Amino acid sequence: MKKVYVVIALVIAFTYVFAAEITEVKIGAGWEMTGPIAGFGQMSWDGVKLAMKLRPTVRIGGKDVPVKVVLLDNKGDKAEAANVVKRLIDVEKVVAILGPCTSSCALAAGAIAEQKQVAMVVNTATNPLVTQNRRFIFRACFIDPMQGELLAKFAWENLKSKNVAIMVDVAQDYVVGLANYFKKKFAQLGGKFFEEYYNTGDQDFTAQLTDALSRNPDTIFLPGYYSEIALICKQARELGFKGNFLAGDGADAPELIQIGGKFVEGLFYTTYFHQDADLSPATKPFVEAYVKEYNRRPDAFGALAFDAYNLVLDAIERAQSLDPVAIRDAIAATKDFQGVGGAITFPEGSGDPIKPAVINTVKNGQFTLMTVVRP
């Protein structure tokens, strides 16, 4: 009997020793790596890969512990996004999660992360509902009420729009939300607008556009995602539309220009980042490192994913613990974090930082910075 006690004591002692020894910090990432919005996920992952290269370890207990990011593909699908988070937490045992990009996926994924009490930092999901009533969900970007208002003001003051056609993707929470915030402000300013509807993955918009053009809009507002935006711009111009195109952050992918070509020339859109925008002291070094690593211009999705990664690592260092709840508390206490897309401070009890926005335009086949709007 005595032997048994000794064995048990030894086992307990060893478990204790091994538990105290942290050999690796595992962070999960769930992004839209394939599917109709694969560009967003791939750009985000490129940002994280660069961040990992520049900061491969995190300092806990006076030791540099290597960070491992487990990436899973949610295919841009809501159900899949929830599965991905479940798997990251239950099977991979990650201590915090990065991504996804889109609001619909973030809403589905966030429900799981909240329930399992693991912090999730989304890089670019802008719908306000993503973080609402959720303690464990944070974001590195601005939110749509601000973006919608900004776009409405821009349409009214800069584009002098009076009659706007809004193309709404009924399957995306982000699109419906952004369209609503735009409408609210634009109506307040005295503008007129009407809506046309489509569904993610649609490729033919000629019917909606023929109908819209018969009502003579001066601007078409496209709060959707880049591949639909590119196709809509092409078909609208072919049907004889001469006015302006205006879009939100969903337009921000190189595919917009590759697919849309000359048809997206002159499109205006709001987003989080442009390499020429001076958003924080961290912006310039990031742009240089990015260009050196990938030999192309950095994008908004990669920039904010880069920020999300560093935000989580900072929180782990402050928490000095791998307990997901302690990490969550440390993230919530983030103050004046110098991200490459602007400083991040989470207001008391909220996962939404107040951040600047940039307005870009497509000029000579390049995304060109027009102006930075600070809150």
Add this chain to the structure above:
Amino acid sequence: MNFAAFLQHLINALSLGGIYALIAIGYTMVYGILRLINFAHGDVFTYGIYLAFYGVVLFLMPWWIAFIFSIFATAFLGALIERIAYKPLRNAPRISALITAIGVSFFLQNFATVVFGGRAKSFNPQTGIYPTSFLAMIEIGAVKIPVLTLLTLSIAIVSMILLMWIVYKTKVGMAMRAISKDIPATRLMGVNADRIITFTFILGSGLAAIGGILWAMKYPQVYPYTGMIPGLKAFIAAVVGGIGSIQGAMVGGFILGVSEIMIVAFVPSLAGYRDAFAYAILLFVLLVKPTGILGVEVSEKV
């Protein structure tokens, strides 16, 4: 809605319907001969676009050689799928072949994701893939007719006439019709049934490639799931027109194209649900006339 807008809607509808018809012919031919719904057909369509794209971008072929190369290579791919996936199941229950077809479809989609990548490739003439003159517009009053639409319509009609000629006027066609009635009996007559079936797949897949290229010119992008929705729509078109009938596929394609556009034209608020509307048409046809508009009642083989 004024008359010009209505005409514009009609042109849009014909242009969409023409492509549906081209894809639907592939479904209907395979179904007619094997009683197999080839769910991989939409993905064969995707590969047609990818092959044309890489023909120009990677192998630096002139666009017209790349397009012809794509049509032949896709036809070969169709034949390959038939040989590897469907031929071993010739005598298996029909449901096994159907499930295999779904499996082939998943395989092709995921293979494309791994090999070509998940991000959309641009099929834009500005990248030099094909001359911009394909995107020209003919303007008659307020109505704009894309040259591409005229091209699509003429290709659809020419291929239909050609196929009818093959099926009803040639020996191969006679063998095809015989196989659709009874494979063992056709074999007894000394016809190499497997070769004829492969030939059917070659024709169907070649047409899918043509449809794919026209589609990508109209909607200039390609990603691994490009063919999924057009494939499903074409399947619906084939069923609506009467699966197994070539004219039926044509009629079904245009019916679907016209109704999809017109539902948006007349009830714009329902535009987000136009896919659902296509499925509703499918359900309606299956309930009211399961053989489709031009389909003939076939007695079940025992």
